[in-house]
Amino acid sequence: MDRILLVEDDARLGQQVVDSLREAGMDVTWIDRGDDALSADPGVYDLAILDLMLPGAYGLDVLKHLRRRSDLPVLILSARTEASDKVRSLELGADDFVTKPFWPEELLARVQARLRRPTLVRDGTHALGGVTLDLDGRRALRDGHTIEFTRVEFDLLAYLVKQNGAAVTRQELVDHCLDPERDGSVRTLDVHVSRLRKKLGDEGAWVKTVWGIGYRIEDPA
Amino acid sequence: MKLGPRLALTVLAFGLPLFAAIEWYRRDTDRRLKVEGLVNRALGHMDEGARAACESAPERFGGPLDDLVGSLRRGPRGRRGDRPPPFRDAPGGGKGKGPPPKGGRRGGGPQATLWAFDQDLQCANPGAPALPPALRAGLDRGLDIVQRRIERDGRTGLEVAFRTEWVDGPCAVLWITQWGGRVPVVGSTAQLVAGGALAAGLLLAALAAGWPIVRRLRGLTAAVGRSAATDYAEPVPDRGSDEIAELARAFNRAGDEVKARMASLTERSTALRQFLSNTTHDVMTPLTVLQGHLGALQRRAKDGEPVDAEVIRGCQEEAHYMASLLHNLTAAARLESGAVAVDLRPQDLGPIVERAVARHRPMAANRGLQLEIALPSQPVRARVDVTLLEQAVSNLVHNAVRHNSTGDHVAVVLEASGERFSLRVLDDGPGASGAVLEKLSQRRFRAEEARQRTPDGQGLGLHIARQAAEAHGFELTFASPSSLGEEGKPGFEAVLEGRLVDGG
Numbered sequence: 001m002d003r004i005l006l007v008e009d010d011a012r013l014g015q016q017v018v019d020s021l022r023e024a025g026m027d028v029t030w031i032d033r034g035d036d037a038l039s040a041d042p043g044v045y046d047l048a049i050l051d052l053m054l055p056g057a058y059g060l061d062v063l064k065h066l067r068r069r070s071d072l073p074v075l076i077l078s079a080r081t082e083a084s085d086k087v088r089s090l091e092l093g094a095d096d097f098v099t100k101p102f103w104p105e106e107l108l109a110r111v112q113a114r115l116r117r118p119t120l121v122r123d124g125t126h127a128l129g130g131v132t133l134d135l136d137g138r139r140a141l142r143d144g145h146t147i148e149f150t151r152v153e154f155d156l157l158a159y160l161v162k163q164n165g166a167a168v169t170r171q172e173l174v175d176h177c178l179d180p181e182r183d184g185s186v187r188t189l190d191v192h193v194s195r196l197r198k199k200l201g202d203e204g205a206w207v208k209t210v211w212g213i214g215y216r217i218e219d220p221a
Numbered sequence: 222m223k224l225g226p227r228l229a230l231t232v233l234a235f236g237l238p239l240f241a242a243i244e245w246y247r248r249d250t251d252r253r254l255k256v257e258g259l260v261n262r263a264l265g266h267m268d269e270g271a272r273a274a275c276e277s278a279p280e281r282f283g284g285p286l287d288d289l290v291g292s293l294r295r296g297p298r299g300r301r302g303d304r305p306p307p308f309r310d311a312p313g314g315g316k317g318k319g320p321p322p323k324g325g326r327r328g329g330g331p332q333a334t335l336w337a338f339d340q341d342l343q344c345a346n347p348g349a350p351a352l353p354p355a356l357r358a359g360l361d362r363g364l365d366i367v368q369r370r371i372e373r374d375g376r377t378g379l380e381v382a383f384r385t386e387w388v389d390g391p392c393a394v395l396w397i398t399q400w401g402g403r404v405p406v407v408g409s410t411a412q413l414v415a416g417g418a419l420a421a422g423l424l425l426a427a428l429a430a431g432w433p434i435v436r437r438l439r440g441l442t443a444a445v446g447r448s449a450a451t452d453y454a455e456p457v458p459d460r461g462s463d464e465i466a467e468l469a470r471a472f473n474r475a476g477d478e479v480k481a482r483m484a485s486l487t488e489r490s491t492a493l494r495q496f497l498s499n500t501t502h503d504v505m506t507p508l509t510v511l512q513g514h515l516g517a518l519q520r521r522a523k524d525g526e527p528v529d530a531e532v533i534r535g536c537q538e539e540a541h542y543m544a545s546l547l548h549n550l551t552a553a554a555r556l557e558s559g560a561v562a563v564d565l566r567p568q569d570l571g572p573i574v575e576r577a578v579a580r581h582r583p584m585a586a587n588r589g590l591q592l593e594i595a596l597p598s599q600p601v602r603a604r605v606d607v608t609l610l611e612q613a614v615s616n617l618v619h620n621a622v623r624h625n626s627t628g629d630h631v632a633v634v635l636e637a638s639g640e641r642f643s644l645r646v647l648d649d650g651p652g653a654s655g656a657v658l659e660k661l662s663q664r665r666f667r668a669e670e671a672r673q674r675t676p677d678g679q680g681l682g683l684h685i686a687r688q689a690a691e692a693h694g695f696e697l698t699f700a701s702p703s704s705l706g707e708e709g710k711p712g713f714e715a716v717l718e719g720r721l722v723d724g725g
Contacts, residue, residue, distance in 0.1 A: 081551055083564045083608040090572075097576060101544045103537075103583035110579055167595045169634060212632025212647045213595040 002026045002115050005048040007037045007062060008077065009055055017049065020104040021111065037062045042070040047115055049107075050094075052078040052085065060092060067093035073114040077102075116164065126161050128217070129203040133161060142201075152177060153196045156189075160207065160217045170214040224464045227430050234427030238420030245416070248405035252379075255404065256368045259381045262286075263335055263397040267385070269293055272392060275337045279345035279391035283336040286397075333399040337392035340384075345391050352396055356382040360394065370404050377404045437465050445472055453480050496554045503550065504543055511539040534587050541584050545619055549681045552612045556688045563692045567722045568607055569600040570642060574635050577614035581622050589627035592618075594634075601637045604722050605693060613689035613697075616682035617646040617715045624713065625650035637721060644717040652701035652711035661687075661699045686715075695719035 004021055008014040009032045021028045029045070031037050034057025042048060048066055052059030059076075066074055076089045079100040086097050096110055126133040132141045135158050140147040149157065155177040160168060170186045178184030178192070193215060197204030205220035266286065267275075270293045275282040336349045342357060352360075359367030359382075366383040378400035385395055444457035453476035459469035514536040521529060555562040578594045585592035614633075621631040631648045653661070661683060683699075690697035696718045703711040 081548065081608050083606050086607045087564075087566060087568075096572070099548075099576075099580075101540070102580070103541075105583040105586070106579055109582055163598075167593050169595045169636065171636070172595075172597065210593045210595070210632065211591060211630035211649065213593055213634055 002046045003044065004028045004111065005040065005042065005045040006030045007034070007048065007054065007059075008032065008051045009034075009053070010051075016104060017107065020108055024108055024112070026111075033057075034059065034062055038065050042066045042072050045072055047073045047075065047111060049075045049077060049111070052076060052080065052089070060088065063089065063092050063094055075107075075110060075114060077107075128161070128200070128206045129219075131200060131203045133157070135161065142203075147199055149196070149199060152179070152192050153199065156192060156196055157207075160215060163216065165217055167210040167213045167216040173214055223462075224434065227434065227463075231427045231431050234423040234430070238423050241416060241420060245407070245413070248407045251405045252368070252370075252407050255379055255402070256366065256381050259333075259368075259379060259397050259399055260366065260383055262333070262399075263381075263383075263395050264385070266290065266293070266335070267392070267395070271335070272387065275392040276387075276390050279337065281346060282391070283344070283346045283349050284334060286333040286335050289335060331399055331401040333397055335398075336396045338382075338394040338396065339391050340388050340393040342394060352382065353380070356380065356396065360384070370406060371398070376400055377402075379404045434465070441465060441469055441472075444469075448472075448476060452483065453477070492554070492557060496550065500547065500550045503546055507539040507543045507546070511536055511543075514539065537584065537587060541581075545615070545682065548612050549616065549685050552609055552685050552689065553681065555609065556685070556692060563606045563609060565604045565606055565693065567602050568605050569602055570605065570610075570635060570644070571596045571601055573605070573607060573611050574614055574633060574644060577611050578618055578633050580615055581618050584619075585622050585631065588622065588625070590622060590625050591630045592622065593630070593632050595632070596635050597637055599637070601635060601642050602722050603642060603693075603719055606689075609689045609692065613686040613717070614644065614646075616686045617717070620682055620715070621646050621648040621650070621713065624648070629710075640721050642719060642721050645714060647712060647714040649712040650710060652713045653699065654701075658699055658701060686717075690717060690719075693719060 002025075004026050006014065006017055006021075006028055008017060008030065011032075014030055014032060018028045018030050029040075031040060034054035036056065037050075037054070038057055038061070042065075050059060050062055050066070054062065059078075063074060063076070066072065073095045074093065075096045075098060076094045077098050077100065078085060078089075081099065089097060095114060098107055098110055124134070124136065126135065130142055131147065133139075134141075138154055138158075140149060140154070140157070156173060159173065159177055170189050174184055174186055174189050178189060193207060197207050200206065206217055208216050208218045208220075210216055266289060271282075271289055274289070274293065336344055336346065336352075338344050338352060342352055342360060344352075353369065355369050356367045366381060368379060368381045371378045371380055378398060379402075380396065380398040382394055382396040385392055387393060441457060444455075448455050448457055456473040456476065457469045459466050459473060461469075514532050517532050518528070518536070521527075521532075574596065575594060578592065582592055618631065618633060625631060625648050629648060629650045631646070634645045634647070636643050636645075687697050696716075698716050698718075700714045700716070701711045702714060
């Protein structure tokens with residue numbers, strides 16, 4: 001279970017955030033004063049959510065404290081819209097910035113993105129459903145049997161997996177995976193992906209088409 | 222004339238008469254002391270026996286003091302009838318003319334002669350020179366002491382004639398003449414008057430020179446006061462070439478500066494009030510709608526009816542709109558206040574775009590839209606104002622989300638190539654008509670119209686996005702290429718392009 005440290009002084013907003021995060025299965029510790037936050041040990045948490053306007057201490061000082069003691073992801077909440085505040089927070093080591101007002105889902109999504117771990121990594125391999133990928137060994141296995149991919153097909157799959165679920169443009173895939181001398185263009189890319197999907201069988205659904213962009217890896221479930 | 226020379230002249234004009242007066246006084250005192258000295262010298266000798274000698278033998282009394290003193294010391298010789306030791310006759314036949322007596326340094330000081338007269342100014346000694354007319358005239362007029370500076374052959378001297386207490390005898394008046402020593406020239410009365418007139422003239426000249434300065438300074442002070450009281454609307458008169466005129470000009474320049482500042486502050490204050498008024502006004506309607514939705518929800522809840530998802534969605538849309546509005550109005554205020562408020566720094570655009578898109582995911586999900594983002598693996602660095610650019614991108618995304626419906630797609634793609642970056646926000650929805658695109662491409666898009674939440678909803682968001690792009694030196698274009706979507710839904714594409722910055 002992910003452990004979240006929330007530093008927020010507003011009672012209603014704080015309660016909302018706590019409820020939202022707990023509903024998503026996270027463990028939340030809620031501190032409502034800056035000076036109390038300064039004596040918290042960031043090492044026991046996986047992520048911190050920090051409001052900049054706090055009683056008892058400056059939000060930026062709490063940020064510095066958290067940063068000094070650990071490298072846990074810190075997400076700033078703020079109503080202030082000055083560019084300098086954002087820049088300063090990011091300079092001081094904040095990982096993300098959520099401006100009020102925000103939707104609970106928005107905050108949750110950002111928290112989850114920061115907590116995101118690479119897709120099911122076990123012993124240096126990636127699992128896409130029933131398919132196991134060994135990126136270093138350049139092998140793909142299903143039930144112990146090797147799936148034969150061409151170099152381009154494997155490169156495409158590996159590249160998408162390494163993006164950790166982020167969408168990748170067709171052009172980027174062409175640039176990184178296709179050979180420009182051998183008909184490496186956006187049109188041929190789609191053909192390669194289509195073949196890749198076929199070879200993956202059911203797990204082909206893990207390779208999602210993203211409209212206007214290209215492709216990404218996503219658990220179809 | 223400049224103040225410097227003027228003041229110098231004034232000082233001279235005051236100083237000279239003062240100096241002259243002091244000098245005159247000094248000489249006068251000096252003379253008096255010398256006169257007193259002479260009188261005392263004469264009287265001193267009288268006390269020591271000269272008087273006796275004079276009264277006993279007035280026909281032989283008189284001449285160089287040295288001789289008198291010498292004879293007094295030797296004392297009177299014996300019996301009656303003995304000739305007293307002779308005085309040396311005044312050379313030149315007793316007329317008092319001829320070279321001054323020489324020699325004699327025994328007792329008595331500087332060379333001097335002494336003659337005695339009775340109260341009618343007659344001298345019993347036939348060898349005595351005549352009393353000078355100037356002295357005689359003074360005594361006749363009733364003065365008790367008369368004195369005169371004398372000069373002969375380059376030597377100066379002082380002679381004094383004065384009445385003694387022995388009015389009945391042959392030494393009622395004594396005339397002592399002393400040569401040598403410096404005798405200061407003291408002006409006559411006429412000279413004094415002339416000098417006084419000159420001094421007065423100089424003083425007047427000084428006043429004439431100084432008074433205009435004082436008057437002009439007073440005038441300037443009054444003008445400055447008036448000008449300040451009318452917010453510097455009225456400049457002070459500044460004709461002339463001296464320092465006072467320069468001061469006036471400097472004051473006018475300062476006044477112009479203050480006026481300009483005040484105008485700028487007033488403008489900003491007005492803009493601020495306008496902003497506040499716009500904000501409150503623009504939030505009122507969505508807030509009202511929201512309250513309406515909540516009221517509906519409450520009624521249905523009271524009636525035990527199930528929640529209407531549409532109404533909930535309506536509430537969320539209004540809340541989302543208000544949030545966007547507030548951010549946009551803040552951005553508008555900053556853009557309107559000019560380049561000063563735009564804080565450009567080298568930044569990675571990736572996180573900015575990501576944050577802008579994240580804001581709209583809940584709404585997109587609400588509407589059943591696919592909202593996807595693609596960022597390059599390397600940082601994309603450009604000089605941007607973080608908040609302003611985030612708001613601009615957010616507006617582009619919001620625009621796309623708002624115009625599309627269930628099943629539509631919105632993609633946000635950030636790419637870098639060479640020295641430039643491009644950010645595309647595309648969707649496969651209904652797109653925009655030619656007329657709307659035309660309007661969007663206009664240079665000037667009035668903020669007032671932009672604030673209306675029109676049905677085809679270009680509104681404030683795109684206006685802000687365009688202004689923000691301009692403030693960054695980026696290009697923002699809109700298109701509705703039919704290649705994006707299906708039949709009847711040409712889609713919409715907003716493209717923001719600009720220069721990358723190295724390193725940083």
